[in-house]
Amino acid sequence: MHVDLSAPLLPDYRSSQVDPPDFDQFWSDTLTESRSRAGDVSVVAVDSPLTSIDVFDVTFSGFEGQPIRAWLRVPAGANAPLPAIVEFIGYGGGRGHALEDLLWASAGFVSFHMDTRGQGSGWSIGDTPDPAGAGPQSPGVMTRGIETKETYYYRRVFADAVRAIETVRGFEIVDASRVAVFGRSQGGGISLAVSGLVPDLAAVAPCVPFLCDFPRATVVTDAYPYKEIGSYLAVHRDKVESAHGVLAYFDGVNFAKRASAPALFSASMMDDVCPPSTIYGAYNVYGGDKEISLWQYNGHEGGGILDEERALAFFTAAFNRVESATA
Template sequence: MPLIDMPLEQLKQYEGINPRPADFDDYWKRAIAEMSAVEAKVELIPSSFQTPLAECFDLYFTGVRGARIHAKYVRPRNAEGKHPAIVQFHGYSANSGDWSDKLVYASLGFSVLSMDARGQGGQSEDAGGVKGNTLNGHIIRGLDDHPDNLLFRHIFLDAAQLAGIALSLPEVDPDHVYATGGSQGGALAIACAALEPRVSKLGTVYPFLCDYRRTWNMDLAKDAYQELKNYFRSFDPLHEREDEVFERLGYIDLQYQAGRIKAEVVMAVGLMDTICPPSTQFAAYNKITAPKQTLIYPDFGHEHLPGLNDKLIQFFLSPMV
Protein backbone atom coordinates (compact mmCIF):
# COMPACT_ATOMS: atom_id res chain seq x y z
CA MET A 1 0.00 0.00 0.00
CA PRO A 2 1.18 3.60 -0.51
CA LEU A 3 2.62 5.45 2.46
CA ILE A 4 2.09 9.08 3.49
CA ASP A 5 3.99 8.55 6.75
CA MET A 6 6.16 5.90 8.43
CA PRO A 7 5.48 2.17 8.09
CA LEU A 8 3.22 0.86 10.82
CA GLU A 9 6.02 -0.90 12.70
CA GLN A 10 7.93 2.37 12.93
CA LEU A 11 4.79 4.22 13.99
CA LYS A 12 4.46 1.82 16.91
CA GLN A 13 7.92 2.89 18.13
CA TYR A 14 7.81 6.60 17.30
CA GLU A 15 8.28 8.95 20.29
CA GLY A 16 7.68 12.40 18.76
CA ILE A 17 10.02 15.32 18.03
CA ASN A 18 8.26 18.47 19.24
CA PRO A 19 10.22 19.85 22.22
CA ARG A 20 8.79 19.43 25.71
CA PRO A 21 9.15 22.59 27.83
CA ALA A 22 11.35 22.06 30.89
CA ASP A 23 8.63 23.37 33.20
CA PHE A 24 5.79 21.40 31.55
CA ASP A 25 4.74 19.63 34.76
CA ASP A 26 4.75 22.83 36.81
CA TYR A 27 2.81 24.57 34.04
CA TRP A 28 -0.02 22.04 34.17
CA LYS A 29 0.05 21.78 37.95
CA ARG A 30 -0.55 25.53 38.02
CA ALA A 31 -3.28 25.23 35.38
CA ILE A 32 -5.13 22.49 37.26
CA ALA A 33 -4.95 24.57 40.44
CA GLU A 34 -6.50 27.49 38.58
CA MET A 35 -9.29 25.25 37.26
CA SER A 36 -9.94 23.77 40.71
CA ALA A 37 -10.34 27.24 42.20
CA VAL A 38 -13.09 28.23 39.77
CA GLU A 39 -16.66 28.33 41.07
CA ALA A 40 -18.38 26.47 38.22
CA LYS A 41 -21.91 27.80 38.84
CA VAL A 42 -23.46 24.91 36.92
CA GLU A 43 -26.83 25.69 35.38
CA LEU A 44 -29.22 23.19 33.75
CA ILE A 45 -31.92 24.61 31.48
CA PRO A 46 -34.47 22.20 29.95
CA SER A 47 -34.29 22.28 26.16
CA SER A 48 -37.30 22.69 23.89
CA PHE A 49 -36.12 19.39 22.33
CA GLN A 50 -37.37 16.51 24.45
CA THR A 51 -38.08 12.83 23.76
CA PRO A 52 -39.91 10.02 25.57
CA LEU A 53 -36.54 8.30 25.85
CA ALA A 54 -34.36 11.08 27.27
CA GLU A 55 -34.38 14.43 29.02
CA CYS A 56 -32.37 17.16 27.28
CA PHE A 57 -30.77 20.17 28.93
CA ASP A 58 -28.51 23.06 28.03
CA LEU A 59 -25.76 22.87 30.63
CA TYR A 60 -23.67 25.96 31.39
CA PHE A 61 -20.66 26.31 33.67
CA THR A 62 -17.96 28.89 34.33
CA GLY A 63 -14.51 27.87 33.16
CA VAL A 64 -11.10 29.45 33.73
CA ARG A 65 -10.83 33.20 33.06
CA GLY A 66 -14.56 33.57 33.60
CA ALA A 67 -15.76 32.15 30.29
CA ARG A 68 -19.23 30.66 30.34
CA ILE A 69 -19.06 27.21 28.71
CA HIS A 70 -22.01 25.39 27.14
CA ALA A 71 -22.67 21.68 26.73
CA LYS A 72 -25.67 19.66 25.67
CA TYR A 73 -26.72 17.26 28.42
CA VAL A 74 -28.88 14.25 27.61
CA ARG A 75 -29.85 11.74 30.28
CA PRO A 76 -32.06 8.64 30.12
CA ARG A 77 -35.58 9.34 31.29
CA ASN A 78 -36.74 7.34 34.32
CA ALA A 79 -33.36 5.63 34.75
CA GLU A 80 -33.08 3.43 37.83
CA GLY A 81 -30.05 4.16 39.98
CA LYS A 82 -26.73 5.57 38.86
CA HIS A 83 -25.59 5.02 35.29
CA PRO A 84 -22.52 5.64 33.08
CA ALA A 85 -21.81 8.92 31.32
CA ILE A 86 -20.05 9.81 28.07
CA VAL A 87 -18.28 13.17 27.77
CA GLN A 88 -18.15 14.08 24.07
CA PHE A 89 -16.03 16.55 22.11
CA HIS A 90 -16.33 17.90 18.55
CA GLY A 91 -13.98 18.65 15.67
CA TYR A 92 -12.10 21.91 15.14
CA SER A 93 -14.34 24.97 14.63
CA ALA A 94 -17.53 22.89 14.87
CA ASN A 95 -20.01 22.49 17.76
CA SER A 96 -21.73 19.90 19.91
CA GLY A 97 -24.08 18.86 17.12
CA ASP A 98 -27.73 17.87 17.16
CA TRP A 99 -29.58 16.53 20.16
CA SER A 100 -30.51 13.43 18.18
CA ASP A 101 -26.83 12.44 17.88
CA LYS A 102 -26.80 11.65 21.59
CA LEU A 103 -29.88 9.45 21.72
CA VAL A 104 -28.10 6.21 20.78
CA TYR A 105 -26.07 6.38 24.00
CA ALA A 106 -29.11 7.50 26.01
CA SER A 107 -31.03 4.48 24.69
CA LEU A 108 -28.26 2.29 26.11
CA GLY A 109 -28.51 3.88 29.55
CA PHE A 110 -25.74 6.49 29.29
CA SER A 111 -25.94 10.17 30.07
CA VAL A 112 -24.15 12.29 27.46
CA LEU A 113 -22.42 15.65 28.00
CA SER A 114 -21.32 17.20 24.70
CA MET A 115 -19.21 20.37 24.99
CA ASP A 116 -18.98 23.39 22.71
CA ALA A 117 -15.29 24.40 22.61
CA ARG A 118 -14.94 28.03 23.62
CA GLY A 119 -14.82 30.50 20.76
CA GLN A 120 -15.70 27.98 18.06
CA GLY A 121 -19.00 27.06 16.39
CA GLY A 122 -21.19 26.66 19.44
CA GLN A 123 -22.41 28.71 22.39
CA SER A 124 -19.31 28.68 24.63
CA GLU A 125 -17.64 32.04 25.24
CA ASP A 126 -14.10 33.01 24.36
CA ALA A 127 -13.27 35.49 27.10
CA GLY A 128 -10.27 36.80 25.13
CA GLY A 129 -7.72 39.00 26.83
CA VAL A 130 -4.50 38.00 25.07
CA LYS A 131 -1.92 40.10 23.25
CA GLY A 132 -1.00 39.44 19.63
CA ASN A 133 -2.77 37.58 16.87
CA THR A 134 -6.48 36.86 17.30
CA LEU A 135 -7.52 37.00 13.64
CA ASN A 136 -7.40 33.30 12.91
CA GLY A 137 -6.34 30.13 14.63
CA HIS A 138 -6.78 28.75 18.09
CA ILE A 139 -3.48 26.82 18.12
CA ILE A 140 -1.52 30.06 17.91
CA ARG A 141 -3.92 32.12 20.06
CA GLY A 142 -1.81 33.56 22.90
CA LEU A 143 1.49 32.33 21.44
CA ASP A 144 3.07 35.78 21.83
CA ASP A 145 1.68 36.27 25.34
CA HIS A 146 2.46 34.51 28.62
CA PRO A 147 2.21 30.71 28.14
CA ASP A 148 -0.63 30.64 30.68
CA ASN A 149 -2.70 32.55 28.12
CA LEU A 150 -2.57 29.93 25.36
CA LEU A 151 -6.17 29.41 24.33
CA PHE A 152 -5.93 25.64 24.04
CA ARG A 153 -4.74 25.54 27.65
CA HIS A 154 -8.13 26.91 28.60
CA ILE A 155 -10.01 24.58 26.25
CA PHE A 156 -8.17 21.53 27.67
CA LEU A 157 -9.15 22.67 31.16
CA ASP A 158 -12.78 23.12 30.06
CA ALA A 159 -12.78 19.50 28.89
CA ALA A 160 -11.46 18.25 32.22
CA GLN A 161 -13.81 20.50 34.18
CA LEU A 162 -16.82 19.13 32.28
CA ALA A 163 -15.76 15.58 33.17
CA GLY A 164 -15.52 16.66 36.80
CA ILE A 165 -19.07 18.01 36.58
CA ALA A 166 -20.24 14.70 35.10
CA LEU A 167 -18.57 12.84 37.97
CA SER A 168 -20.48 14.97 40.47
CA LEU A 169 -23.96 14.51 38.99
CA PRO A 170 -26.13 12.48 41.39
CA GLU A 171 -27.46 10.25 38.59
CA VAL A 172 -24.01 9.36 37.22
CA ASP A 173 -21.88 6.43 38.37
CA PRO A 174 -18.48 8.07 39.02
CA ASP A 175 -16.68 4.80 38.29
CA HIS A 176 -18.01 4.85 34.73
CA VAL A 177 -17.36 8.25 33.17
CA TYR A 178 -15.88 8.01 29.68
CA ALA A 179 -14.51 10.49 27.11
CA THR A 180 -14.64 10.39 23.34
CA GLY A 181 -14.31 12.47 20.17
CA GLY A 182 -12.64 12.70 16.78
CA SER A 183 -9.92 15.02 15.43
CA GLN A 184 -9.99 18.06 17.76
CA GLY A 185 -12.57 16.03 19.70
CA GLY A 186 -10.08 13.18 19.95
CA ALA A 187 -7.50 15.62 21.26
CA LEU A 188 -9.88 17.06 23.84
CA ALA A 189 -10.85 13.56 24.93
CA ILE A 190 -7.14 12.86 25.58
CA ALA A 191 -6.81 16.14 27.50
CA CYS A 192 -9.96 15.31 29.45
CA ALA A 193 -8.72 11.88 30.53
CA ALA A 194 -5.22 13.18 31.28
CA LEU A 195 -6.30 16.16 33.39
CA GLU A 196 -9.22 14.35 35.05
CA PRO A 197 -7.71 10.91 35.81
CA ARG A 198 -11.00 9.56 37.19
CA VAL A 199 -12.20 9.19 33.59
CA SER A 200 -12.09 5.41 33.18
CA LYS A 201 -12.41 4.85 29.41
CA LEU A 202 -11.17 6.89 26.47
CA GLY A 203 -12.17 6.46 22.83
CA THR A 204 -10.07 8.83 20.72
CA VAL A 205 -10.28 9.05 16.93
CA TYR A 206 -7.39 10.46 14.85
CA PRO A 207 -6.50 13.04 17.53
CA PHE A 208 -5.36 16.53 16.59
CA LEU A 209 -2.88 18.75 18.50
CA CYS A 210 -0.01 16.27 18.82
CA ASP A 211 3.65 16.68 17.77
CA TYR A 212 3.42 20.01 15.95
CA ARG A 213 6.99 19.96 14.68
CA ARG A 214 6.48 16.59 13.00
CA THR A 215 3.50 18.04 11.10
CA TRP A 216 5.67 21.01 10.11
CA ASN A 217 8.54 18.81 8.95
CA MET A 218 6.15 16.73 6.83
CA ASP A 219 5.06 19.93 5.04
CA LEU A 220 1.53 19.35 6.30
CA ALA A 221 1.04 22.74 7.97
CA LYS A 222 -2.11 23.15 5.93
CA ASP A 223 -5.80 22.43 6.42
CA ALA A 224 -6.27 22.18 10.22
CA TYR A 225 -2.62 23.16 10.82
CA GLN A 226 -2.53 26.05 8.30
CA GLU A 227 -2.26 28.58 11.12
CA LEU A 228 1.29 27.38 11.90
CA LYS A 229 2.36 28.50 8.44
CA ASN A 230 0.31 31.70 8.78
CA TYR A 231 2.06 32.48 12.06
CA PHE A 232 5.56 32.19 10.60
CA ARG A 233 4.63 34.14 7.47
CA SER A 234 3.16 36.99 9.52
CA PHE A 235 5.26 37.09 12.68
CA ASP A 236 8.54 35.25 12.07
CA PRO A 237 9.20 35.16 8.32
CA LEU A 238 12.93 34.39 8.79
CA HIS A 239 12.18 31.64 11.35
CA GLU A 240 14.51 33.29 13.82
CA ARG A 241 12.29 32.07 16.68
CA GLU A 242 11.35 28.67 15.25
CA ASP A 243 12.76 26.63 18.13
CA GLU A 244 11.15 28.95 20.67
CA VAL A 245 7.76 28.73 18.91
CA PHE A 246 7.68 24.94 18.83
CA GLU A 247 8.86 24.71 22.43
CA ARG A 248 6.04 27.00 23.51
CA LEU A 249 3.57 24.91 21.52
CA GLY A 250 4.88 22.00 23.58
CA TYR A 251 2.74 23.19 26.50
CA ILE A 252 -0.36 22.27 24.47
CA ASP A 253 1.12 19.19 22.77
CA LEU A 254 -0.98 16.25 23.90
CA GLN A 255 1.78 13.70 23.52
CA TYR A 256 3.09 15.09 26.81
CA GLN A 257 -0.27 14.70 28.56
CA ALA A 258 -0.70 11.09 27.47
CA GLY A 259 1.40 9.58 30.25
CA ARG A 260 -1.06 10.92 32.83
CA ILE A 261 -3.95 8.88 31.44
CA LYS A 262 -5.28 6.13 33.72
CA ALA A 263 -8.28 5.24 31.54
CA GLU A 264 -8.52 2.18 29.33
CA VAL A 265 -7.89 3.48 25.79
CA VAL A 266 -9.00 2.73 22.25
CA MET A 267 -7.48 4.91 19.50
CA ALA A 268 -8.60 4.75 15.86
CA VAL A 269 -6.12 5.78 13.17
CA GLY A 270 -6.38 6.08 9.39
CA LEU A 271 -2.96 5.47 7.89
CA MET A 272 -3.76 7.76 4.92
CA ASP A 273 -4.49 10.74 7.19
CA THR A 274 -2.86 13.90 5.83
CA ILE A 275 -4.77 16.21 8.21
CA CYS A 276 -3.46 14.72 11.48
CA PRO A 277 -0.56 12.54 10.34
CA PRO A 278 -0.47 9.05 11.90
CA SER A 279 2.99 9.61 13.38
CA THR A 280 1.73 12.59 15.38
CA GLN A 281 -1.07 10.45 16.78
CA PHE A 282 1.30 7.64 17.69
CA ALA A 283 3.61 10.13 19.43
CA ALA A 284 0.82 10.45 21.99
CA TYR A 285 -0.41 6.85 21.92
CA ASN A 286 3.04 5.40 22.53
CA LYS A 287 3.35 7.39 25.77
CA ILE A 288 0.14 5.95 27.24
CA THR A 289 0.94 3.39 29.93
CA ALA A 290 -2.67 2.42 30.71
CA PRO A 291 -4.34 -0.56 28.95
CA LYS A 292 -4.72 0.40 25.29
CA GLN A 293 -5.41 -0.79 21.78
CA THR A 294 -5.43 0.72 18.30
CA LEU A 295 -7.98 0.26 15.54
CA ILE A 296 -6.00 0.68 12.30
CA TYR A 297 -7.71 1.65 9.03
CA PRO A 298 -4.94 1.25 6.41
CA ASP A 299 -6.84 2.71 3.44
CA PHE A 300 -8.58 5.61 5.18
CA GLY A 301 -7.64 9.16 6.03
CA HIS A 302 -9.31 11.88 8.09
CA GLU A 303 -12.83 10.76 7.27
CA HIS A 304 -15.68 8.49 8.29
CA LEU A 305 -14.23 5.14 9.43
CA PRO A 306 -16.69 2.34 8.66
CA GLY A 307 -17.89 0.37 11.66
CA LEU A 308 -15.99 2.54 14.14
CA ASN A 309 -18.99 3.94 15.98
CA ASP A 310 -20.25 0.39 16.55
CA LYS A 311 -16.85 -0.64 17.91
CA LEU A 312 -16.73 2.35 20.27
CA ILE A 313 -20.21 1.53 21.59
CA GLN A 314 -19.11 -2.04 22.24
CA PHE A 315 -15.99 -0.73 23.97
CA PHE A 316 -17.97 1.53 26.27
CA LEU A 317 -20.48 -1.25 27.04
CA SER A 318 -17.82 -3.87 27.77
CA PRO A 319 -16.48 -4.61 31.28
CA MET A 320 -13.40 -2.58 32.17
CA VAL A 321 -10.02 -4.28 32.02
Protein backbone atom coordinates in the same frame (compact mmCIF):
# COMPACT_ATOMS: atom_id res chain seq x y z
CA MET B 1 -2.44 7.29 -1.31
CA HIS B 2 -0.57 6.82 1.95
CA VAL B 3 0.71 10.19 3.12
CA ASP B 4 3.21 9.29 5.83
CA LEU B 5 5.36 6.52 7.26
CA SER B 6 4.45 3.01 6.15
CA ALA B 7 2.42 0.92 8.58
CA PRO B 8 5.32 -1.34 9.67
CA LEU B 9 7.32 1.71 10.79
CA LEU B 10 4.61 3.31 12.91
CA PRO B 11 4.97 1.16 16.08
CA ASP B 12 8.63 2.14 16.39
CA TYR B 13 8.18 5.86 15.74
CA ARG B 14 9.03 8.22 18.60
CA SER B 15 8.22 11.92 18.65
CA SER B 16 10.91 14.52 19.19
CA GLN B 17 8.57 16.52 21.42
CA VAL B 18 10.17 17.75 24.65
CA ASP B 19 8.67 17.38 28.13
CA PRO B 20 8.80 20.81 29.83
CA PRO B 21 10.15 20.52 33.38
CA ASP B 22 7.29 22.61 34.80
CA PHE B 23 4.55 20.89 32.76
CA ASP B 24 2.80 19.32 35.75
CA GLN B 25 3.05 22.44 37.90
CA PHE B 26 1.69 24.61 35.08
CA TRP B 27 -1.39 22.44 34.69
CA SER B 28 -1.89 21.99 38.43
CA ASP B 29 -1.86 25.77 38.90
CA THR B 30 -4.20 26.28 35.94
CA LEU B 31 -6.78 23.82 37.24
CA THR B 32 -6.54 24.99 40.84
CA GLU B 33 -7.26 28.56 39.77
CA SER B 34 -10.19 27.50 37.60
CA ARG B 35 -11.72 25.41 40.38
CA SER B 36 -11.39 28.30 42.82
CA ARG B 37 -13.54 30.48 40.56
CA ALA B 38 -16.26 27.92 39.85
CA GLY B 39 -19.85 29.02 40.29
CA ASP B 40 -23.18 27.22 40.24
CA VAL B 41 -24.12 24.84 37.44
CA SER B 42 -27.26 25.69 35.46
CA VAL B 43 -29.31 22.72 34.18
CA VAL B 44 -32.43 23.57 32.18
CA ALA B 45 -34.74 20.95 30.67
CA VAL B 46 -35.22 21.22 26.90
CA ASP B 47 -38.70 20.75 25.45
CA SER B 48 -38.08 18.21 22.69
CA PRO B 49 -40.05 15.61 20.72
CA LEU B 50 -37.79 12.81 21.93
CA THR B 51 -39.51 10.13 23.99
CA SER B 52 -36.56 7.95 25.01
CA ILE B 53 -34.01 10.66 25.88
CA ASP B 54 -34.28 13.72 28.11
CA VAL B 55 -32.16 16.69 27.01
CA PHE B 56 -30.87 19.48 29.27
CA ASP B 57 -29.13 22.74 28.43
CA VAL B 58 -26.17 23.05 30.80
CA THR B 59 -23.93 25.98 31.66
CA PHE B 60 -20.94 25.18 33.88
CA SER B 61 -17.77 26.94 35.00
CA GLY B 62 -14.68 26.34 32.87
CA PHE B 63 -11.32 28.10 32.74
CA GLU B 64 -11.14 30.80 35.43
CA GLY B 65 -14.84 30.27 36.10
CA GLN B 66 -15.93 31.39 32.63
CA PRO B 67 -19.32 29.99 31.49
CA ILE B 68 -19.24 27.00 29.12
CA ARG B 69 -22.30 25.52 27.44
CA ALA B 70 -23.04 21.81 27.00
CA TRP B 71 -25.83 19.38 26.24
CA LEU B 72 -26.70 16.78 28.87
CA ARG B 73 -28.65 13.82 27.49
CA VAL B 74 -30.08 11.19 29.82
CA PRO B 75 -32.11 8.03 29.07
CA ALA B 76 -35.71 8.91 29.86
CA GLY B 77 -36.90 7.54 33.18
CA ALA B 78 -33.41 6.72 34.44
CA ASN B 79 -33.29 6.81 38.24
CA ALA B 80 -30.05 5.08 39.21
CA PRO B 81 -26.45 6.28 38.90
CA LEU B 82 -25.37 5.59 35.31
CA PRO B 83 -22.04 5.55 33.51
CA ALA B 84 -21.33 8.75 31.62
CA ILE B 85 -19.52 9.61 28.39
CA VAL B 86 -18.17 13.12 27.94
CA GLU B 87 -17.67 14.03 24.27
CA PHE B 88 -15.45 16.75 22.85
CA ILE B 89 -15.88 18.31 19.41
CA GLY B 90 -13.84 18.48 16.22
CA TYR B 91 -12.17 21.65 14.97
CA GLY B 92 -14.50 24.46 13.96
CA GLY B 93 -17.60 22.83 15.42
CA GLY B 94 -19.82 23.60 18.38
CA ARG B 95 -22.15 21.56 20.52
CA GLY B 96 -24.73 21.59 17.72
CA HIS B 97 -28.48 21.10 18.01
CA ALA B 98 -30.24 19.54 20.99
CA LEU B 99 -31.45 16.63 18.85
CA GLU B 100 -28.02 15.67 17.47
CA ASP B 101 -25.48 13.19 18.88
CA LEU B 102 -27.88 10.75 20.49
CA LEU B 103 -25.77 7.56 20.34
CA TRP B 104 -24.43 7.40 23.90
CA ALA B 105 -27.75 8.21 25.57
CA SER B 106 -29.55 5.77 23.26
CA ALA B 107 -27.17 3.08 24.53
CA GLY B 108 -28.23 3.76 28.11
CA PHE B 109 -25.44 6.11 29.22
CA VAL B 110 -25.47 9.71 30.37
CA SER B 111 -24.06 11.85 27.57
CA PHE B 112 -22.37 15.22 28.12
CA HIS B 113 -21.47 17.13 24.93
CA MET B 114 -19.18 20.07 25.74
CA ASP B 115 -19.19 23.17 23.56
CA THR B 116 -15.75 24.42 22.45
CA ARG B 117 -15.22 28.06 23.34
CA GLY B 118 -14.82 30.42 20.41
CA GLN B 119 -15.68 27.77 17.82
CA GLY B 120 -18.84 26.70 16.06
CA SER B 121 -20.28 27.92 12.74
CA GLY B 122 -17.66 25.97 10.78
CA TRP B 123 -19.88 22.90 10.46
CA SER B 124 -22.06 22.91 13.60
CA ILE B 125 -23.46 25.53 15.96
CA GLY B 126 -21.47 26.83 18.92
CA ASP B 127 -22.79 28.85 21.87
CA THR B 128 -19.71 29.67 23.99
CA PRO B 129 -17.51 32.75 23.39
CA ASP B 130 -13.79 32.93 24.11
CA PRO B 131 -13.51 36.28 25.90
CA ALA B 132 -9.72 36.27 26.22
CA GLY B 133 -7.78 38.82 24.23
CA ALA B 134 -4.92 37.74 21.98
CA GLY B 135 -2.12 39.15 19.89
CA PRO B 136 -1.69 38.77 16.13
CA GLN B 137 -2.69 35.33 14.88
CA SER B 138 -3.18 33.30 11.75
CA PRO B 139 -6.90 32.80 10.90
CA GLY B 140 -8.35 30.06 13.11
CA VAL B 141 -7.45 29.35 16.75
CA MET B 142 -4.19 27.40 16.44
CA THR B 143 -2.03 30.48 17.03
CA ARG B 144 -4.40 32.43 19.28
CA GLY B 145 -2.35 33.59 22.26
CA ILE B 146 0.69 31.56 21.19
CA GLU B 147 3.02 34.21 22.61
CA THR B 148 3.01 32.48 26.02
CA LYS B 149 1.73 29.26 27.58
CA GLU B 150 -0.44 31.33 29.90
CA THR B 151 -2.30 33.01 27.03
CA TYR B 152 -2.45 30.13 24.53
CA TYR B 153 -5.97 29.22 23.44
CA TYR B 154 -5.84 25.52 24.34
CA ARG B 155 -4.96 26.28 27.95
CA ARG B 156 -8.51 27.54 28.27
CA VAL B 157 -10.06 24.69 26.28
CA PHE B 158 -8.26 21.93 28.18
CA ALA B 159 -9.18 23.52 31.52
CA ASP B 160 -12.80 23.68 30.32
CA ALA B 161 -12.62 19.97 29.48
CA VAL B 162 -11.34 18.96 32.91
CA ARG B 163 -14.05 21.06 34.53
CA ALA B 164 -16.59 19.29 32.31
CA ILE B 165 -15.52 15.95 33.80
CA GLU B 166 -15.76 17.36 37.31
CA THR B 167 -19.18 18.84 36.58
CA VAL B 168 -20.53 15.54 35.24
CA ARG B 169 -19.27 13.71 38.29
CA GLY B 170 -21.35 16.06 40.44
CA PHE B 171 -24.67 15.01 38.87
CA GLU B 172 -26.73 12.60 40.98
CA ILE B 173 -27.62 10.59 37.88
CA VAL B 174 -23.93 9.83 37.21
CA ASP B 175 -21.75 7.13 38.73
CA ALA B 176 -18.58 9.19 39.24
CA SER B 177 -16.38 6.09 39.06
CA ARG B 178 -17.62 5.26 35.55
CA VAL B 179 -16.88 8.28 33.38
CA ALA B 180 -15.24 7.94 29.97
CA VAL B 181 -14.27 10.48 27.32
CA PHE B 182 -14.64 10.41 23.54
CA GLY B 183 -13.60 12.71 20.75
CA ARG B 184 -12.75 12.82 17.08
CA SER B 185 -9.95 14.97 15.58
CA GLN B 186 -9.69 18.05 17.84
CA GLY B 187 -12.09 16.26 20.17
CA GLY B 188 -9.64 13.35 20.25
CA GLY B 189 -6.82 15.72 21.14
CA ILE B 190 -8.89 17.20 23.95
CA SER B 191 -9.68 13.65 25.13
CA LEU B 192 -5.96 12.89 25.30
CA ALA B 193 -5.32 16.06 27.30
CA VAL B 194 -8.03 15.10 29.77
CA SER B 195 -6.63 11.57 30.05
CA GLY B 196 -3.33 13.04 31.19
CA LEU B 197 -4.91 15.52 33.60
CA VAL B 198 -7.65 13.37 35.20
CA PRO B 199 -6.11 10.27 36.78
CA ASP B 200 -9.17 8.06 37.31
CA LEU B 201 -11.16 7.94 34.08
CA ALA B 202 -12.78 4.61 33.21
CA ALA B 203 -11.70 4.81 29.55
CA VAL B 204 -10.76 7.16 26.73
CA ALA B 205 -11.30 6.88 22.97
CA PRO B 206 -9.37 9.44 20.91
CA CYS B 207 -10.32 8.93 17.23
CA VAL B 208 -7.86 10.30 14.64
CA PRO B 209 -6.68 12.75 17.34
CA PHE B 210 -5.47 16.23 16.42
CA LEU B 211 -3.04 18.27 18.58
CA CYS B 212 -0.41 15.52 18.69
CA ASP B 213 3.32 15.72 17.93
CA PHE B 214 3.52 19.37 16.91
CA PRO B 215 7.21 19.18 15.88
CA ARG B 216 6.38 16.62 13.19
CA ALA B 217 2.81 17.64 12.36
CA THR B 218 3.73 21.20 11.48
CA VAL B 219 6.28 20.10 8.86
CA VAL B 220 4.97 16.77 7.53
CA THR B 221 1.56 18.05 6.37
CA ASP B 222 0.49 21.12 4.46
CA ALA B 223 -3.16 20.66 5.45
CA TYR B 224 -5.12 22.83 7.83
CA PRO B 225 -5.44 23.30 10.79
CA TYR B 226 -1.73 22.47 11.39
CA LYS B 227 -0.98 24.75 8.43
CA GLU B 228 -2.18 27.69 10.54
CA ILE B 229 0.96 27.29 12.65
CA GLY B 230 3.15 27.03 9.56
CA SER B 231 1.57 30.13 8.04
CA TYR B 232 2.12 32.06 11.26
CA LEU B 233 5.76 31.02 11.52
CA ALA B 234 6.38 31.77 7.86
CA VAL B 235 5.61 35.41 8.73
CA HIS B 236 6.97 35.45 12.32
CA ARG B 237 10.30 33.90 11.40
CA ASP B 238 11.87 34.84 14.74
CA LYS B 239 9.24 32.96 16.79
CA VAL B 240 9.80 29.37 15.70
CA GLU B 241 11.59 28.31 18.88
CA SER B 242 9.32 30.23 21.25
CA ALA B 243 6.12 28.99 19.57
CA HIS B 244 7.21 25.37 19.77
CA GLY B 245 8.20 25.95 23.39
CA VAL B 246 4.60 26.98 24.10
CA LEU B 247 3.09 24.13 22.07
CA ALA B 248 4.98 21.55 24.13
CA TYR B 249 2.60 22.29 27.04
CA PHE B 250 -0.40 21.33 24.87
CA ASP B 251 0.86 18.34 22.91
CA GLY B 252 -0.99 15.03 23.13
CA VAL B 253 2.38 13.29 23.31
CA ASN B 254 3.12 14.81 26.71
CA PHE B 255 -0.39 14.17 28.02
CA ALA B 256 -0.27 10.56 26.80
CA LYS B 257 2.82 9.90 28.90
CA ARG B 258 0.82 10.82 32.00
CA ALA B 259 -2.36 8.90 31.17
CA SER B 260 -3.43 5.64 32.78
CA ALA B 261 -7.02 4.92 31.65
CA PRO B 262 -7.60 2.16 29.07
CA ALA B 263 -7.47 3.79 25.64
CA LEU B 264 -8.83 3.00 22.19
CA PHE B 265 -7.15 5.08 19.47
CA SER B 266 -7.77 5.23 15.76
CA ALA B 267 -5.65 6.50 12.85
CA SER B 268 -5.85 6.41 9.05
CA MET B 269 -3.06 5.79 6.57
CA MET B 270 -4.46 8.35 4.07
CA ASP B 271 -5.08 11.10 6.62
CA ASP B 272 -3.31 14.29 5.54
CA VAL B 273 -4.98 16.34 8.32
CA CYS B 274 -3.64 14.23 11.19
CA PRO B 275 -0.96 12.01 9.62
CA PRO B 276 -0.75 8.61 11.33
CA SER B 277 2.81 9.12 12.60
CA THR B 278 1.64 12.10 14.67
CA ILE B 279 -1.02 9.94 16.30
CA TYR B 280 1.44 7.12 16.89
CA GLY B 281 3.74 9.69 18.49
CA ALA B 282 1.17 9.87 21.30
CA TYR B 283 -0.03 6.25 21.13
CA ASN B 284 3.46 4.76 21.45
CA VAL B 285 4.13 6.53 24.76
CA TYR B 286 0.62 6.22 26.17
CA GLY B 287 0.86 5.22 29.83
CA GLY B 288 -2.15 2.91 30.16
CA ASP B 289 -3.49 -0.18 28.44
CA LYS B 290 -4.10 0.70 24.80
CA GLU B 291 -5.15 -0.51 21.40
CA ILE B 292 -5.47 1.18 18.04
CA SER B 293 -7.52 0.78 14.86
CA LEU B 294 -5.46 1.64 11.78
CA TRP B 295 -7.65 2.24 8.72
CA GLN B 296 -5.72 1.53 5.53
CA TYR B 297 -7.90 3.25 2.92
CA ASN B 298 -9.35 6.17 4.84
CA GLY B 299 -8.51 9.81 5.36
CA HIS B 300 -9.44 12.04 8.26
CA GLU B 301 -12.87 10.45 8.53
CA GLY B 302 -11.09 7.46 10.06
CA GLY B 303 -13.38 4.55 10.75
CA GLY B 304 -16.47 6.75 10.79
CA ILE B 305 -19.34 5.03 12.53
CA LEU B 306 -17.16 1.95 13.09
CA ASP B 307 -14.94 4.03 15.38
CA GLU B 308 -18.04 4.87 17.40
CA GLU B 309 -19.28 1.28 17.37
CA ARG B 310 -15.92 0.07 18.66
CA ALA B 311 -15.80 2.84 21.26
CA LEU B 312 -19.26 1.86 22.50
CA ALA B 313 -18.16 -1.74 23.04
CA PHE B 314 -14.89 -0.56 24.59
CA PHE B 315 -16.66 1.76 27.03
CA THR B 316 -19.23 -0.88 27.98
CA ALA B 317 -16.47 -3.36 28.84
CA ALA B 318 -14.56 -0.72 30.82
CA PHE B 319 -17.67 0.28 32.78
CA ASN B 320 -18.40 -3.37 33.56
CA ARG B 321 -14.85 -3.87 34.86
CA VAL B 322 -15.14 -0.87 37.17
CA GLU B 323 -18.53 -2.04 38.41
CA SER B 324 -17.21 -5.54 39.10
CA ALA B 325 -14.17 -4.19 40.93
CA THR B 326 -16.31 -2.06 43.25
CA ALA B 327 -19.09 -4.60 43.81
